[in-house]
Amino acid sequence: MNKLITAFLAICWLFVGCTNDHLVDTNMSLESNNWTYAKSIKTTVEIKDATQLYNVYFKLRHTSDYRYANLYVLFHLNGNGANKNLRYQFRLATPTGNWLGKGSGDIFSFNFPLLTNYRFAKPGKYQIEVEQNMRDNPLVGISDIGLMVVPNQIE
Numbered sequence: 001m002n003k004l005i006t007a008f009l010a011i012c013w014l015f016v017g018c019t020n021d022h023l024v025d026t027n028m029s030l031e032s033n034n035w036t037y038a039k040s041i042k043t044t045v046e047i048k049d050a051t052q053l054y055n056v057y058f059k060l061r062h063t064s065d066y067r068y069a070n071l072y073v074l075f076h077l078n079g080n081g082a083n084k085n086l087r088y089q090f091r092l093a094t095p096t097g098n099w100l101g102k103g104s105g106d107i108f109s110f111n112f113p114l115l116t117n118y119r120f121a122k123p124g125k126y127q128i129e130v131e132q133n134m135r136d137n138p139l140v141g142i143s144d145i146g147l148m149v150v151p152n153q154i155e
Contacts, residue, residue: 021150021151021153022148022149022150023045023046023047023054023149023150023151024043024044024045024128024147024148024149025146025147025148025149026041026043026146026147026148027059027144027145027146028041028144028145028146029143029144030142030143030144030145033063033065033140033141033142033143034138034139034140034142035132035138035139035142035145036132036137036138036139037131037132037137040129040130040131040132041058041129041130041131041145041146041147042127042128042129043127043128043129043147043149044079044125044126044127044128045125045126045128045149046124046125046126047120047122047123047124047125047126048123049123049151050119050120050121050122050123051119052119052151052152053117053118053119053151053152054115054117054118054119054120054149054150054151054152055113055115055116055117055118055149055150055151055152056077056113056114056115056118056128056147056148056149057111057112057113057114057147057148057149057150058073058075058088058090058111058112058114058130058145058146058147059109059110059111059112059144059145059146059147059148060090060101060109060110060112060142060144060145060146061107061108061109061110061142061143061144061145062092062107062108062141062142062143063106063107063108063141063142063143064099064106064108064141065106065140065141066092066139066140066141066142067136067140067141068092068093068134069091069092069093069094069095069097070089070090070091070092070093071089071090071092071132071134072087072088072089072090072132072133072134073087073088073090073130073131073132073133074086074087074088074130074131074132074133075087075088075114075128075129075130076127076128076129076130076131077115077126077127077128078126078127079124079125079126079127080120080121080122080123080124080125080126081121081122082120082121082126086114087133088112088114090110090112092108092110107143111148114130116152117152128147128149130145130147
């Protein structure tokens with residue numbers, strides 16, 4: 001009986017220790033690995049502590065069918081007086097054509113920073129959106145997109 005209780009407490013501790021502090025962690029799979037202009041990734045984040053610094057990331061998974069070494073996206077942050085619109089270029093491959101990011105087979109994953117050490121103006125809800133800004137529509141070879149917002153853990 002004692003071993004059973006110890007095992008149960010160890011499992012509970014493991015789950016508590018593995019929880020993350022992500023305010024938002026969204027993922028969206030794209031049909032047929034095609035990212036169209038109409039399929040932007042959107043989320044709402046509720047900021048409770050405006051004194052805290054936050055990091056906002058764009059998550060991307062692409063296949064080896066992707067034709068370019070880079071990716072352009074438009075980033076929008078709105079709510080509580082915030083109105084931020086930025087264009088980003090992310091590098092996906094080296095000049096010699098080798099894919100960057102974490103690879104598994106022909107799938108490559110990235111977490112690109114959109115905002116680092118960002119302080120939201122005041123508590124409340126904010127809308128975040130990322131849309132593809134390439135010439136191709138649809139953009140072939142993009143399998144998944146997502147957004148992640150985490151408090152910055154500056155020590």
